[in-house]
Amino acid sequence: MSVELGHFALIMAFATALMQTILPMWGAVARDPALAGMARYSAFVTFGLVLFAYIALTLAYIGSDFSVANVVMNSHSTKPLMYKISGVWSNHEGSMLLWVMILVLFAALVALRGGGMPERLLASVLSVQGAIACAFLLFIILTSNPFLRLADVPFEGQGLNPILEDPGLAIHPPMLYLGYVGFSVAFSFAVGALVHGRIDAVWARFVRPWTLLAWIFLTLGIAMGSYWAYYELGWGGWWFWDPVENASLMPWLMGTALLHSTIVMEKRDALKVWTILLSILTFSLSLLGTFLVRSGVITSVHSFASDPARGVFILGILTVFIGGGLSLFAWRAPSLKQGGLFAPVSREGALVVNNLFLATSAVAVLVGTLYPLVLETINGSKISVGAPYFNLTAIPLFVCLLMLVPFGQSLAWKRGDLIGVGQRLLAALGIAIVSILITFAVTRGGPVAAPLGLGLGVWLIAGSATEIISRCYRRGLSWKVVVERAFGLPRSAWGTALAHAGMGITVIGIAATAWGVESLAVVAKNEPLAVGPYTVSLEQAFKRKGEGFREDVAQFTVKEGATPRGIIESSKRVHTGREMPTTEAGIVTYGFGQLYASVNEILPDGRVSIRFYWKPLVTLIWGGALIMALGGAVSLADRRVRIALSAKNKRALALRAEAKA
Amino acid sequence: MRRLLALIFILLTTAPLWAVEPDEILKDPRLEDRARALSSELRCLVCQNQSIDDSHAPLAKDLRVLVRQKLLGGESDDAIRAFLVERYGEFILLKPRFSADTLVLWIGPFALLVLGGFVLLRTSRQNAAGKVEALDSAEQARLAALLNAKDQSGSSG
Numbered sequence: 025m026s027v028e029l030g031h032f033a034l035i036m037a038f039a040t041a042l043m044q045t046i047l048p049m050w051g052a053v054a055r056d057p058a059l060a061g062m063a064r065y066s067a068f069v070t071f072g073l074v075l076f077a078y079i080a081l082t083l084a085y086i087g088s089d090f091s092v093a094n095v096v097m098n099s100h101s102t103k104p105l106m107y108k109i110s111g112v113w114s115n116h117e118g119s120m121l122l123w124v125m126i127l128v129l130f131a132a133l134v135a136l137r138g139g140g141m142p143e144r145l146l147a148s149v150l151s152v153q154g155a156i157a158c159a160f161l162l163f164i165i166l167t168s169n170p171f172l173r174l175a176d177v178p179f180e181g182q183g184l185n186p187i188l189e190d191p192g193l194a195i196h197p198p199m200l201y202l203g204y205v206g207f208s209v210a211f212s213f214a215v216g217a218l219v220h221g222r223i224d225a226v227w228a229r230f231v232r233p234w235t236l237l238a239w240i241f242l243t244l245g246i247a248m249g250s251y252w253a254y255y256e257l258g259w260g261g262w263w264f265w266d267p268v269e270n271a272s273l274m275p276w277l278m279g280t281a282l283l284h285s286t287i288v289m290e291k292r293d294a295l296k297v298w299t300i301l302l303s304i305l306t307f308s309l310s311l312l313g314t315f316l317v318r319s320g321v322i323t324s325v326h327s328f329a330s331d332p333a334r335g336v337f338i339l340g341i342l343t344v345f346i347g348g349g350l351s352l353f354a355w356r357a358p359s360l361k362q363g364g365l366f367a368p369v370s371r372e373g374a375l376v377v378n379n380l381f382l383a384t385s386a387v388a389v390l391v392g393t394l395y396p397l398v399l400e401t402i403n404g405s406k407i408s409v410g411a412p413y414f415n416l417t418a419i420p421l422f423v424c425l426l427m428l429v430p431f432g433q434s435l436a437w438k439r440g441d442l443i444g445v446g447q448r449l450l451a452a453l454g455i456a457i458v459s460i461l462i463t464f465a466v467t468r469g470g471p472v473a474a475p476l477g478l479g480l481g482v483w484l485i486a487g488s489a490t491e492i493i494s495r496c497y498r499r500g501l502s503w504k505v506v507v508e509r510a511f512g513l514p515r516s517a518w519g520t521a522l523a524h525a526g527m528g529i530t531v532i533g534i535a536a537t538a539w540g541v542e543s544l545a546v547v548a549k550n551e552p553l554a555v556g557p558y559t560v561s562l563e564q565a566f567k568r569k570g571e572g573f574r575e576d577v578a579q580f581t582v583k584e585g586a587t588p589r590g591i592i593e594s595s596k597r598v599h600t601g602r603e604m605p606t607t608e609a610g611i612v613t614y615g616f617g618q619l620y621a622s623v624n625e626i627l628p629d630g631r632v633s634i635r636f637y638w639k640p641l642v643t644l645i646w647g648g649a650l651i652m653a654l655g656g657a658v659s660l661a662d663r664r665v666r667i668a669l670s671a672k673n674k675r676a677l678a679l680r681a682e683a684k685a
Numbered sequence: 686m687r688r689l690l691a692l693i694f695i696l697l698t699t700a701p702l703w704a705v706e707p708d709e710i711l712k713d714p715r716l717e718d719r720a721r722a723l724s725s726e727l728r729c730l731v732c733q734n735q736s737i738d739d740s741h742a743p744l745a746k747d748l749r750v751l752v753r754q755k756l757l758g759g760e761s762d763d764a765i766r767a768f769l770v771e772r773y774g775e776f777i778l779l780k781p782r783f784s785a786d787t788l789v790l791w792i793g794p795f796a797l798l799v800l801g802g803f804v805l806l807r808t809s810r811q812n813a814a815g816k817v818e819a820l821d822s823a824e825q826a827r828l829a830a831l832l833n834a835k836d837q838s839g840s841s842g
Contacts, residue, residue, distance in 0.1 A: 266734045368809040376809075380801045388794035395790045405786055408728045410736065410779025417794050544706070624706065633706070 027092055030080025031171035034121075037073035037128070038161040040066050044131075044154030048147035052219065060147035064135040067150050070157060071132035078125045081170055082112050091177045094118060094170040100183035102572070110194040111184050116318065117170035119197060123314070124160045126198075126205045131157065134209060134234070141230055148219050152212035159341045167334045186573070186599035186606055192252035200245030200272060204310040206238025207279055211307035214300045215349060218356040223300065228290035231303070233660060235283050240656040242276050247649035255609055260542075260620050260637045262645060265411045270393045271313030274386050278306040281382035284375045292372055292437060294365070297357050298379070304349040308342075309386065315342050316393070367439040374432030374440075381425035388417040426480055426531065429524055430487025434494070448494055452486035467539060477535025484528030488521040519659030523652045530648030533616075536641035544635040546627070556638030558619060559583045563591065565626050573599045575608070578623045578632045582612065589614065594623040594634070616641045706746070711753055720753050723762055727752070727769065728779050736779055 044066035051059025084092045085108045088101040098118070099111045112118040131153035138146045164170070213231040217223040249272070254262040263269065282302040288295045315338045366372040392409045399405055430452060434445045460479035467475070495517065496509035541556040552561045560580040568577050575597040582589040594610040610621035617640040624633040711717040721738060727748065729740035737745040737752075748769075755765045769777050781787045 261739065264734065368806075373809065376805060380798065380805060384794055384798045384801060387797055391790060391793050395787075399786060403786070406774060406776040407781045407787065408776050408779050409781060409790065410726075410728060410734065412726050412780035413790070416780075417791075421794070421798070544710075 026080045027084050027089065027171055027173070030077040030084075031169070033073045033080070034077040034161065034165060034171070037070050037077065038158060038165060040070045040073060041128070041154045041157040041161055044070055045151050045158055048154075049151040049219075052144040052147040052151070055144070057143060060143050063147040063150035064138070066154065067128070067131045067135040070154070071128040074121075074125050074128045074157075074161075077171075078112075078121055081118065081121060082109060085109065085112050088181065090179070090181055091173050092170075093172045093174050096174065096178055096181045098181070098184055100181045103184060103189075106191075106194055107184055107189050110188075113197050114184055114188045114193065117164070117168045119201075120160065120164050120168050120318070121170055122198065123201055123205060124157060124164065126201050127153070127160065127208060128157050130206060130209050130234075134212075138230075145213075145216050145220060145227070145230075148216035149209075149212045152215045153208065156208055156212075156345065159344065163334075163337050163341065167337055186597075186604055190252070190256060192248060192256065196245060196248045196252055199241050199248060203238050203240075203242025203245050203279075204272070204275060204313065206234060206241060207275060207282075207303075207307045207310050209234040209238070210282060210303040211345075211349065214303035215352060217300060217360075218352050221356060221359055223296050223360055225290050225293045228286050228299065232283075232286045232290055235279065235286055235303075236656055236660050239276075239279050239283055240653045240660070242272065242279060243649055243653045243656065246272050246276060247646050247653075250649075251646045255611055260609075260622070260639065262642075265392075265414045267393050268317055270389050271316050274389050274393075275306055275309040275313060277382050277386035277389065278302065278309050281379045281386070282306050284378050284382075288372050288375050292366065294372055295376070297360050300357065300360070301353060302379070302383075304346075304353055305383075308346040308349065309390070311342055311345060312390075315339065366437075369435065369442050370440040371432065371435045371437045374428070374435050377428060378425065378432060381421055381428075385418045385421040385425075388421060389414065392417065423480065426484060426527065429484055429527075430490070433487060433491050433520065433524060449487060449490055452483060452490045455486045456480070456483035471538050474535050474538035477538075478532050481528040481530075481532035481535060484531065485525045488525040488528070492517070492521050515662040516659045519655045519657075519662065521655070522658055523655030526648045526651030526653075526655055528648070529644050529651060530646075533641050533644030533646075533648060536644070537639065539640050540642075541638040542635070543637075544624075544633075546631050546633045548631045553634075553636065555619065555636040556640070557584060558589065558614075558638060560592065560619075560621075560636060562632055562634075565630060565632055568595070570597075573597050576623075576626045578621075578626060578634060580610075580621060580634075582619060592619060592621050594621040596623055596626070613643060616643050616647075618642050709746070709749055709753065711757070716753075716756050719762065720749070720756055723756075723765065724749055724752055726778065726780050728777050730773060730777060 044063065047059050047066070048063035051057065051062065081092075081094070083089075084095050085099050086105065088095065088099060088108070090096050094115065094117050098115045099108055103111065113122045131150055134153065135146075135150055138149075141149075210231055213227065213234075217227055246269075249269070250262050253264070254260065282299065285295050285299045285302055289299045315335075318334065318338055392413050395409050396407050399407060430449055431442075431445055434448060435442070456479045459482045460475050463475035463478050492510070492513070495513055497506050501509075543553055543555045545553055547553055547562050549562050549564070552559050560582050563579045563581050565576065565578045568575050575595040577593050577595040579591055579593040581591050590612060592610040592612045595608045597606050597608050598604070599606070607622055612619045617638065620637040620639060622635045622637075624635060626632050711720060724738040725736045727737045729735045729737045729742055729745040729748075731742050731744050732740045735745075737748045752765060755768070760768075766778065770782075775781065781790060783791055
């Protein structure tokens with residue numbers, strides 16, 4: 025019964041989303057406050073209905089209702105509760121429902137916090153959100169309905185794919201979607217501004233927290249996905265330039281550019297037209313990512329044909345929103361007033377350069393991802409574009425950008441003093457160069473790029489530290505005053521420094537992969553094998569039964585010199601039910617590095633064919649990403665960012681201004 | 686989620702064997718290094734998006750062995766690449782060769798960077814010069830009238 029109610033709620037949600045699209049926009053254009061006021065309430069109702077539908081589906085999963093086709097395909101009565109709940113988004117239909125739920129959640133949040141926004145802007149923003157929701161709700165109802173019942177009810181479900189049974193899966197997709205879909209708010213704000221023909225610093229203040237929020241989630245989602253692939257795939261790589269990864273990296277790059285240009289707009293009322301364009305492009309890339317993955321057009325041209333309805337439908341959505349957004353931009357943008365002049369050497373100028381590099385690298389990733397598809401369509405030639413291409417195009421762009429970051433961070437607004445900044449950064453540069461030299465002296469082998477990469481990371485961290493220190497320390501100040509000043513710095517300054525330092529930490533982790541060691545061998549019992557600074561030896565190979573699987577385990581002892589450093593085990597696992605074999609990698613963390621074991625085969629004579637990696641500093645890659653996200657969160661907590669959200673504060677400020685007058 | 690589908694595909698379509706197996710490794714470390722570098726740029730044709738170095742599909746193993754045999758036979762990297770392209774087509778190269786087909790691919794991003802930089806430089810020059818637009822004839826007339834009026838009031842005062 026609840027399944028039918030959920031199904032019905034989804035259809036109702038389409039109706040209310042349609043209302044949310046049409047009435048407020050009409051109200052905004054015709055300046056009818058009653059109609060415009062409909063926006064908020066319809067956003068709440070739409071969210072309530074989609075949430076209801078989502079809960080109904082989740083309940084069907086928890087209760088193992090095998091009359092629902094979607095539950096049969098993706099669940100099993102013996103699954104732990106966590107995987108029953110995460111099973112909802114482990115498949116196409118359920119994950120689209122999650123996508124829409126997050127979309128309407130964002131609309132409802134905008135409606136909730138938007139009390140201080142101009143009524144007409146709020147109405148048009150929510151109207152655009154409603155239009156996106158309409159399109160995707162229709163997509164779900166017509167082509168990907170998770171509520172379909174089966175006539176013949178099976179006794180048991182087919183179970184979840186074993187590699188999806190992982191805490192990583194439980195959090196990774198919702199994070200990624202919160203990021204993807206979060207950029208829809210920026211898109212809606214951009215379209216709203218274009219409809220109005222008015223855009224100013226206030227607009228930027230409203231849109232910046234949402235962009236920041238989406239960016240934080242996307243950063244976390246990408247990092248988590250990367251770590252998950254690293255331990256689950258079992259060959260030790262953490263980024264493969266796979267189309268599915270690129271699909272999430274492109275909106276991240278463009279979104280990072282957007283984040284920076286919004287700052288310029290908020291502070292200096294400049295770069296307006298560009299910021300609007302970036303808002304549209306960022307969400308377009310999110311939509312494109314959804315399309316690439318959902319239609320299967322990239323992984324194989326044939327899966328597109330196997331279910332043309334879905335692919336064509338999403339392509340239609342893509343055309344309407346990207347095409348519509350860009351057309352509206354082309355039509356209305358010339359009427360927007362550019363403001364805020366600045367000298368080329370200034371914080372604004374630096375942020376423009378940042379935008380140039382980020383947007384170009386996003387384009388490089390886009391071109392590399394879509395090129396084989398486009399070329400095959402044009403003249404039938406089949407080519408591959410893989411990791412080597414991206415390493416030669418996107419990576420140099422990243423490196424150039426990162427080298428410039430500390431300069432940009434230290435320049436003053438409006439007109440900067442490059443020589444002064446250079447002097448201030450001299451110490452940071454010195455630290456970076458010294459660390460490069462030390463690394464060259466200490467390490468042997470590995471590519472030349474590795475110490476340079478490490479130096480780049482140090483340069484970013486030292487540059488961020490310089491910025492903070494120079495803002496709170498002056499010669500002659502007592503330590504107490506310095507600490508007070510440090511606490512008194514705006515949180516967004518700390519956020520920026522943290523995020524940039526986090527990037528530096530990630531860069532160091534990436535550079536250190538060059539010193540990784542790989543040992544593969546067939547070893548007998550107690551036969552030592554050297555892996556970097558460690559020696560491993562096979563302790564035992566045995567069979568084991570676990571909950572829902574049986575496995576062949578190879579267990580090794582780890583020694584550093586003569587000191588025992590614990591055990592590490594890797595196994596070949598066969599999951600009951602689907603009878604699918606997987607390799608479970610063994611990972612042990614020493615300091616910031618990891619020892620990684622992946623069993624190839626346990627031979628009948630008791631010997632084990634095994635692959636070991638020593639990956640120094642590898643955890644810094646994801647640790648840095650966490651710090652970047654933390655930096656974003658600290659910025660989000662800045663009073664000046666939040667103040668835009670709070671109507672009460674705004675009124676208080678107005679009162680104070682009146683009192684002064 | 687996206688990656689999951691990729692994973693499922695990889696795991697379903699490939700045998701549970703490993704990439705670069707111990708018995709494949711060449712004795713000469715320099716040749717082995719070349720083999721690894723070369724095979725990381727060759728696509729496993731039956732996999733989704735993996736090089737033959739990463740893949741554990743049987744075809745990838747055959748190709749790895751083939752590459753190593755040719756290296757032992759003293760062939761150059763380019764000769765081996767050319768041989769494989771002739772046999773399997775350009776599709777096997779993960780790093781596409783520079784040609785008319787791939788012109789946009791290789792030049793595009795950098796051309797965009799240069800173009801973007803050029804546009805930025807120009808706009809910032811204009812900004813720095815404090816871009817003043819020329820007055821049209823109507824504005825000229827008004828300016829002249831104002832100046833005249835000022836002159837007159839100045840002389841009378």
